[in-house]
Amino acid sequence: MTVAVVGGGVAGMVAAWELARTSERDVVIFEASDRLGGALAPLRFGSVTLDAGAEAFATRGPEVRDFVEQLGLESLLTDPHPVGAWLQLPHTAGPLPLAGILGIPADPEAEDVRALIGDAAAERAAQDLHAPMRWTAQDRPSVGAVVRDRMGDALADTLVAPITAGVYSAGPDALDLRTVAPGLFETMLTEGSLARAVGAQKGRQEAAAKAGSAVQSLRGGLWGLVDVLERQLLAAGVRIERGRRIEDLAEISDCEDIVIALDAPEASDLLSRALSFPPLPSAFGGLGTTIPRSSGSGLPPWLIDDATRGVALVTLLLNAPQLDARPRGTGMLVSPKAEGITAKAMTHISAKWGWAKEELDAQLGAGHHAVRLSYGRIEDPHGPGRGSSDEELIALARRDVVTLFGQDLVGGPISGEQILDARVARWQRALPGTSAVQAARLREVQAALRRSGRMSGTGRPRLHLAGTWFAGTGLARVVPHARRVATDIARISST
Structure with a gap:
């Protein structure tokens, strides 16, 4: 048989x-x-091989x-550097709040939350802790509908939208909460609060996962x-x-x-x-x-929509010692409202994975880095993404990497001459429903x-x-x- x-x-x-x-x-x-292998594939820069697609797996179970x-x-199991990722907003950039799911905070009034959304938005979000629960077990709401109802538009647009765009290439209003965060909606109904549900879910995930690491990978690449x-x-x-x-x-x-x-x-x-x-x-x-x-x-x-649906990943190889200090953590998630930036996310590969930095240093010399930028959003099917040319994507990535790392780097901003090479990987229909x-x-x-x-x-x-x-x-x-x-x-x- x-x-x-x-x-x-x-x-x-x-x-x-x-x-x-x-x-x-x-x-x-x-x-x-x-x-x-599907979305697990190698990407080679001469003697250095990185991941062309998925680079890690969640350790929530x-x-x-x-x-x-x-x-x-x-x-070969390895953890990322614990410094964490940053969030690029229209008005500022800063470290991503630690205690959250899809950007939804367990403590809406935490200092790292206030630093990004402001005091007024944090106070609105904190109303979730005491507001009556209007959702029922029969509902099938979007992430955005629940977050906006419980914590307000400002938090949904500022914290949640960049994360859902980076992970799912879609805004929170287009995502089914039960699908992308299993158990969170049901826990919210039990706890009577979205924030308390996030805290409970995070606690269970941390108990089931390896302490201190939300994701893991393999040395040499997944x-x-x-x-x-x-x-x-x-x-x-x-x-x-x-x-x-x-x-x-x-x-x-x-x-x-x-x-x-x-x-x-x-x-x-x-x-x-x-x-x-x-x-x-x-x-x-x-x-x-x-x-x-x-x-x-x-x-x-x-x-x-058509055969161009999917995402494009542009990996840049740089000789940029000013990135040794991980000035933007392990990477950045980008708000769709951030002007002058087309990428939805940036992963600083050599800051996130110690093995990658060791390999780059051994093969190319100290100060070399790899950075990956992601393009393609469901809500913008005609924007840059899988259907764009290599030339267009690489040009956008060269511009975006300079903007995202900013002008205040010790040693000066990244210059075009420091970008040594680029590779484009396309993933057709990589955006599941x-x-x-x-x-x-x-x-x-x-x-x-x-x-x-x-x-x-x-x-x-x-x-x-x-x-x-x-x-x-x-x-x-x-x-x-x-x-x-x-x-x-x-x-x-x-x-």
């Missing part, structure tokens, strides 16, 4: 690894491109760390996980077919189980052909299409699969969904979800 995994990104690889480890099933991975240890990579995982898959007998795009599930209908580990628009194309009833076309628009309100669901179109409408559509697809019998075991082949669009953003959600999918397949097979 064979399990087919469609998609060789992290989710597909993890599901295949778990199946090979815990079952007797034959497993084959079909990957349309010529490489595995033990699942990814446990997985890394099972791969035998525990000795991309190295893919090579190790591939070697173990091959050793376990998993067949890997690169350059094999599955256009129709009928191509692999002889498999008893199929794991679809793709972005939702691609997954929906496959599912629409496999299942003949109407909810799927009304649940998703294919890439480059929109579904009108009259199509049956009564919902607005799926938010896929996180709005309330899209969350509802994902549930609609899952319900359609259940009705078809393809998830319960009565239909063949059985279909299973994995990956960022179905699990949530980040390895901390993708890895445990993919392992659960594999466990479910093994359980169904044994009954």
Whole structure:
């Protein structure tokens, strides 16, 4: 009995690894491109290799760390520098408040909060601690709706918007709170306060995580996980077919189980052909299409504008000793309202990761740094992003890096001559659906699969969904979800 995994990104690889480890099933991975790993990929500057995509995983739970240890990579686990990140606002820049989730503070009147939003906005936010709770368990609000109601517009626009833009490429009003911060809404209802809910959630996360580190990575780059995982898959007998795009599930209908580990628009194309009833076309628009309100669901179109949807990351190599002191911490999140800056975020790679600084110094000499700037926002589909040219993106990055580090650096501001090289990495459709409408559509697809019998075991082949669009953003959600999918397949097979 064979399990087919469609998609060789992290989710597909993890599901295949778990199946090979815990079952007797034959497993084959079909990957349309010529490489595995999805958003985990290397970026090479001569003899120095950095991450081209995801660079870290959240430690709010033990699942990814446990997985890394099972791969035998525990000795490579590393923490970022504890100095933390900064926030670039229209009127100022400063360290990001420490105690918060998505920029929502556990203490609205803390000094680091007041320093960024001002006394009046802090006092408005503190009303959350005593205001009556109008939200109920039946609500499915956006992040922005809850924050604006409980803590005010100023805090939502000043603290929360830059963080959601940097992490999800969207404003807080476009993000479903239950999707991007699982458990926070329910905790707020229990605590009667958003701030107290943040404090409770942070406490639980810190208890479950390695003390002192909200994220971790691997020495040498997180991309190295893919090579190790591939070697173990091959050793376990998993067949890997690169350059094999599955256009129709009928191509692999002889498999008893199929794991679809793709972005939702691609997954929906496959599912629409496999299942003949109407909810799927009304649940998703294919890439480059929109579904009108009259199509049956009564919902607005799926938010896929065109093939340029995604993000672009520009990594700059600098010879800039004035950055040795980490003048902007480990990087900056940028308010959408900050004038003269196009990037939504900047990561000072060599300040954040000690191994990267050591590698740059060893290969290129002291004073060398790597900085990564991110472009592409959902609310600005025509702005700079994945569809922009290399020349345009690099020019923007050269300008933005000077502006973000500022004119007050000891040793002087960064000059153009200090920027030695640049690399552009594009991630198509790297922005999973996180709005309330899209969350509802994902549930609609899952319900359609259940009705078809393809998830319960009565239909063949059985279909299973994995990956960022179905699990949530980040390895901390993708890895445990993919392992659960594999466990479910093994359980169904044994009954």
